[in-house]
Amino acid sequence: VKPQVMLLATGGTIAGAGATAANSASYQAAKVPVDKLIAGVPELAGVAQVRGEQVFQIASESFTNEHLLTLGQRVAALAVQADVQGIVITHGTDTLEETAYFLHLSVHTDKPVVLVGSMRPGTALSADGALNLLNAVTVAADASARGKGVLVVMNDEIHTGRDVTKMVNIKTEAFKSPWGPLGMVVEGKSHWFRAPVKRHTTGSEFDITRIRTLPRVDIAYGHGNVGDTAYKAFAAAGAKAVIHAGTGNGSVAAGVVPALRELRAQGVQIVRSARVVGGGFVIRNAEQPDDQYDWVAAHDLNPQKARILTMLALSQGADSKTLQRQFMEY
Numbered sequence: 001v002k003p004q005v006m007l008l009a010t011g012g013t014i015a016g017a018g019a020t021a022a023n024s025a026s027y028q029a030a031k032v033p034v035d036k037l038i039a040g041v042p043e044l045a046g047v048a049q050v051r052g053e054q055v056f057q058i059a060s061e062s063f064t065n066e067h068l069l070t071l072g073q074r075v076a077a078l079a080v081q082a083d084v085q086g087i088v089i090t091h092g093t094d095t096l097e098e099t100a101y102f103l104h105l106s107v108h109t110d111k112p113v114v115l116v117g118s119m120r121p122g123t124a125l126s127a128d129g130a131l132n133l134l135n136a137v138t139v140a141a142d143a144s145a146r147g148k149g150v151l152v153v154m155n156d157e158i159h160t161g162r163d164v165t166k167m168v169n170i171k172t173e174a175f176k177s178p179w180g181p182l183g184m185v186v187e188g189k190s191h192w193f194r195a196p197v198k199r200h201t202t203g204s205e206f207d208i209t210r211i212r213t214l215p216r217v218d219i220a221y222g223h224g225n226v227g228d229t230a231y232k233a234f235a236a237a238g239a240k241a242v243i244h245a246g247t248g249n250g251s252v253a254a255g256v257v258p259a260l261r262e263l264r265a266q267g268v269q270i271v272r273s274a275r276v277v278g279g280g281f282v283i284r285n286a287e288q289p290d291d292q293y294d295w296v297a298a299h300d301l302n303p304q305k306a307r308i309l310t311m312l313a314l315s316q317g318a319d320s321k322t323l324q325r326q327f328m329e330y
């Protein structure tokens with residue numbers, strides 16, 4: 001008997017539909033229901049017994065913290081069911097990396113949890129969703145994927161949900177991991193080359209089973225001629241932390257430093273990350289005296305992933321020391 005895999009559908013381009021087969025970029029996301037996604041790939045039956053559930057039907061740019069919590073709690077509930085061997089989540093690609101990291105940090109399971117999307121709608125020529133879905137179910141049904149945290153399968157590659165990021169749009173090779181993919185999935189077989197070393201899933205201290213909301217955390221972008229307006233506005237709107245998507249090594253413009261020190265004095269956490277594409281790396285006390293200002297360095301996490309970790313940390317009352325430790329451990 002084939003392993004049982006739950007398919008949680010949330011929308012995105014993998015469930016998208018365009019007017020003609022030539023529409024690879026102009027289409028509506030989140031149109032095709034989960035049973036049609038499954039019926040569209042008859043080869044799935046050769047890999048697993050797939051059961052579908054429509055959790056949301058949205059484009060992923062519209063994901064909110066409430067969506068994250070609802071999905072995370074559903075995945076956690078399914079993961080404890082003895083009749084579920086693996087879980088696949090179909091998801092829009094725009095914020096897929098955020099949801100993947102959120103689940104990687106908050107769902108306490110050894111079972112494979114695999115996120116998948118597509119860059120072209122199913123109606124387009126050379127649509128990539130069907131093979132991506134088959135590959136994702138292949139990995140989720142594979143015992144060798146256990147214990148590796150939340151995974152992302154796109155374009156024949158298996159990535160860790162921690163590292164992977166959408167680096168390119170339009171093209172089907174959109175997802176990359178700064179430290180490389182974990183493996184490949186080819187013709188129904190997973191091939192592994194490395195495993196994550198940071199804490200995740202069963203090794204995580206984060207718990208979302210009892211929380212209903214996540215604290216507000218916003219991202220402000222660094223650039224030439226930048227001012228402090230956005231940082232102050234976010235704090236005034238209730239942000240408990242502001243992620244600085246900093247230039248270069250997470251550098252902060254001289255004109256912005258006083259406002260960030262003032263916000264920190266008011267209790268807002270300041271997290272320095274880097275806006276660079278392809279693998280940022282922010283080191284504590286390099287560029288800015290984090291010890292003196294009581295700021296946090298995001299290390300290699302990009303701004304959107306830094307936001308996810310910070311929300312989970314603050315939901316459990318982390319102070320700046322704890323938050324910094326968590327940035328190094330997760």
Ligand SMILES: NC(=O)C[C@H](N)C(=O)O
Binds near residue numbers: 013029059092093095
């Ligand atoms: N390729 C995609 O899935 C993009 C779409 N905007 C989404 O994230 O839902």
